[in-house]
Amino acid sequence: MNRLDQDVLIVGASAAGLSTAEALRRRGHRGRLTLLDADANQPYDRPPLSKQLLAGQWAPSQTVLRSDEALRALDAQLLLDERASHLMTAARSVRTDSGRLLTADAIVLATGVSPRRLPGQEDVDGVHVLRSIDDALKLQQLLQPRRRLVVVGNGVLGSEIAATAATLGVDVTLVGRSLAPMDRQLSHFGASLLAAKHEAAGVRMLGGRDVEVLRSLRGRVTGVALSFGEELAADEVVVAIGSEPNTGWLTHSELDIEDGVVCNAFCRAAPGIWAVGDVARWNHPRRGIVRLENRTNASEQAIAVAADILGFGEPYAPIPYFWTDQYGTRIQVHGEIPADARLRITDGDPLSDRFVAIALTSDGESPVGVLGWGMPKQTRLRRAELDDSLAPVS
Numbered sequence: 157m158n159r160l161d162q163d164v165l166i167v168g169a170s171a172a173g174l175s176t177a178e179a180l181r182r183r184g185h186r187g188r189l190t191l192l193d194a195d196a197n198q199p200y201d202r203p204p205l206s207k208q209l210l211a212g213q214w215a216p217s218q219t220v221l222r223s224d225e226a227l228r229a230l231d232a233q234l235l236l237d238e239r240a241s242h243l244m245t246a247a248r249s250v251r252t253d254s255g256r257l258l259t260a261d262a263i264v265l266a267t268g269v270s271p272r273r274l275p276g277q278e279d280v281d282g283v284h285v286l287r288s289i290d291d292a293l294k295l296q297q298l299l300q301p302r303r304r305l306v307v308v309g310n311g312v313l314g315s316e317i318a319a320t321a322a323t324l325g326v327d328v329t330l331v332g333r334s335l336a337p338m339d340r341q342l343s344h345f346g347a348s349l350l351a352a353k354h355e356a357a358g359v360r361m362l363g364g365r366d367v368e369v370l371r372s373l374r375g376r377v378t379g380v381a382l383s384f385g386e387e388l389a390a391d392e393v394v395v396a397i398g399s400e401p402n403t404g405w406l407t408h409s410e411l412d413i414e415d416g417v418v419c420n421a422f423c424r425a426a427p428g429i430w431a432v433g434d435v436a437r438w439n440h441p442r443r444g445i446v447r448l449e450n451r452t453n454a455s456e457q458a459i460a461v462a463a464d465i466l467g468f469g470e471p472y473a474p475i476p477y478f479w480t481d482q483y484g485t486r487i488q489v490h491g492e493i494p495a496d497a498r499l500r501i502t503d504g505d506p507l508s509d510r511f512v513a514i515a516l517t518s519d520g521e522s523p524v525g526v527l528g529w530g531m532p533k534q535t536r537l538r539r540a541e542l543d544d545s546l547a548p549v550s
């Protein structure tokens with residue numbers, strides 16, 4: 157059979173799944189295309205959930221990934237509110253919760269991740285996570301001026317939520333293991349600049365701490381107890397302590413599952429089965445086994461997977477990239493910027509809150525990343541100059 161005529165089934169119709177479908181069609185695929193998603197909503201984008209949607213600046217409809225017209229033009233069967241429950245790998249079939257059996261020549265796993273939770277969190281009202289549009293809308297209603305919000309986790313998502321809530325006048329405390337927010341993504345220096353922004357907005361930061369236990373009264377959260385014995389009162393708590401790949405439904409599939417779907421350099425998990433986006437853990441030719449949770453990877457890996465399904469595949473070897481928007485500043489990271497990285501400022505000035513820096517290994521020997529701070533154009537130029545010479549952090 158001509159590969160352009162294959163039946164393709166994509167499980168997960170969000171950023172990575174939908175981009176795979178589009179990339180297939182762009183490359184001339186004319187076979188049957190089915191997209192399946194457990195979410196009942198028309199596919200939407202997640203980055204605005206912690207930014208514009210949480211801030212109340214956007215309506216939910218503004219987060220949709222594609223218009224009705226663009227979805228129709230894809231000429232795909234889009235099955236929403238339909239959860240995959242089993243993969244029969246050798247038969248290339250997927251069974252869903254509703255009993256539907258879908259079989260294809262090629263199956264793409266694009267099921268993303270779910271938020272990690274604190275023990276006992278499910279039984280306490282007022283403790284939230286932020287992954288879906290429903291999560292964001294619920295939390296948005298509760299972010300009222302002077303309400304006490306504790307954000308648990310001071311990585312990218314926790315820091316963003318704290319920034320958005322502080323801008324709304326919420327009384328925010330940001331607690332986490334890192335000494336400063338996003339320490340492990342921005343270096344100590346970058347994290348100290350971000351901490352200064354949080355401080356100016358009135359966010360209380362408690363770094364180097366774990367939450368020991370949630371405090372509650374009659375099933376509703378009242379606060380959190382921290383590892384050093386501190387007690388924080390809270391009206392609402394958001395837990396942003398990382399995520400777990402959505403692979404539970406693949407338990408009996410005989411695929412290699414280990415913190416994601418393990419794939420080769422072409423993102424193939426088994427003959428006829430690929431993984432893409434947040435759920436995929438693949439053998440990056442220069443960085444070893446990696447799994448990236450960022451929006452750009454979802455689109456770019458989708459292009460690589462689509463090409464491989466059609467027989468034009470190449471090993472997928474991107475330079476990781478993510479951005480975050482906090483207090484009106486776009487912060488961009490190409491490559492990796494570990495806590496102990498040394499920064500060499502190439503453009504602008506940190507004192508003016510606009511700069512670009514090359515991140516070097518702690519010995520100052522090799523470039524490992526580019527940090528952009530409110531200067532998207534210059535950041536792109538510096539990234540292009542370094543091109544693929546950015547070394548992985550060992």
Ligand SMILES: Cc1cc2nc3c(=O)[nH]c(=O)nc-3n(C[C@H](O)[C@H](O)[C@H](O)COP(=O)(O)OP(=O)(O)OC[C@H]3O[C@@H](n4cnc5c(N)ncnc54)[C@H](O)[C@@H]3O)c2cc1C
Binds near residue numbers: 168173204435
């Ligand atoms: C609040 C928030 C803000 C973010 N901000 C940024 C940012 O500023 N910059 C950045 O680079 N990245 C950001 N990200 C990360 C980025 O959104 C993700 O990397 C991207 O969404 C990954 O896309 P994906 O399609 O792989 O996974 P997802 O978007 O998680 O989609 C997976 C889909 O699979 C479906 N699914 C799961 N299990 C099943 C099943 N068994 N059967 C059927 N369907 C299933 C889900 O319903 C979901 O629609 C953010 C993420 C969040 C949550």
